[in-house]
Amino acid sequence: MPLPTHPSNSQPPPPFPTLPQGNVPVHFPPNAMWALQRLEVEVNHASYEASLYGPLCAMFTVVFPVHQQFLVKPQACIRKADNGNLRHRRPAFDSYGRRVAKSALIYPDFVVCRGHAQPSRDIAILVVEVKLKDENFEAAMNQLDRYLTSMTRNRPAPLANVPIFGMLVQGPSTTLVKTLPGVFETIDTVETSGPQLFSFLCQISAYSLYHWPNH
Numbered sequence: 507m508p509l510p511t512h513p514s515n516s517q518p519p520p521p522f523p524t525l526p527q528g529n530v531p532v533h534f535p536p537n538a539m540w541a542l543q544r545l546e547v548e549v550n551h552a553s554y555e556a557s558l559y560g561p562l563c564a565m566f567t568v569v570f571p572v573h574q575q576f577l578v579k580p581q582a583c584i585r586k587a588d589n590g591n592l593r594h595r596r597p598a599f600d601s602y603g604r605r606v607a608k609s610a611l612i613y614p615d616f617v618v619c620r621g622h623a624q625p626s627r628d629i630a631i632l633v634v635e636v637k638l639k640d641e642n643f644e645a646a647m648n649q650l651d652r653y654l655t656s657m658t659r660n661r662p663a664p665l666a667n668v669p670i671f672g673m674l675v676q677g678p679s680t681t682l683v684k685t686l687p688g689v690f691e692t693i694d695t696v697e698t699s700g701p702q703l704f705s706f707l708c709q710i711s712a713y714s715l716y717h718w719p720n721h
Contacts, residue, residue, distance in 0.1 A: 523709035530701040546699035549678040577621030614653045639677025654685040
């Protein structure tokens with residue numbers, strides 16, 4: 507799938523992101539192909555999670571570029587949602603417009619969002635957790651579930667039913683999920699450096715550009 511561009515009024519809406527099947531061509535920019543090649547090496551041989559951060563961040567910034575108003579947040583801080591019981595305290599809001607507690611911090615490895623110059627107006631679209639290939643899969647999925655569950659709570663009303671996608675990168679394999687309040691659905695597991703994942707991320711980017719073009 508080609509990299510997304512800004513939509514025009516004449517373009518039909520892109521389909522909801524789905525995992526492509528069969529042979530998928532990769533339209534990665536030639537001058538950035540080295541980063542994809544580096545990722546392919548690291549997912550199979552890395553001894554530390556941090557070895558994957560750079561190549562993954564490079565891929566995210568290609569698919570979700572800043573000039574299209576995307577923001578890739580490494581080690582993003584997520585505060586747990588405030589249920590509103592602490593009425594004697596001044597309410598706090600995070601960069602996604604969620605009412606949150608001032609403590610209880612959690613840190614996924616990446617959050618990709620539609621960014622905004624004004625605080626509290628970012629729209630989270632993707633949460634990423636990175637593990638090595640030999641780490642416990644169930645524990646890692648539970649960790650990703652906690653991040654996504656927190657992110658879907660107390661969202662502004664227009665975003666309440668907008669899904670947030672999740673990625674569990676576990677060495678050469680990546681498990682993709684989508685989530686809504688009370689829903690955590692596994693999509694599939696694909697190769698971390700393969701064309702299916704890249705195409706799926708491009709679909710998320712195009713879908714977000716269409717629905718929030720002037721965010």
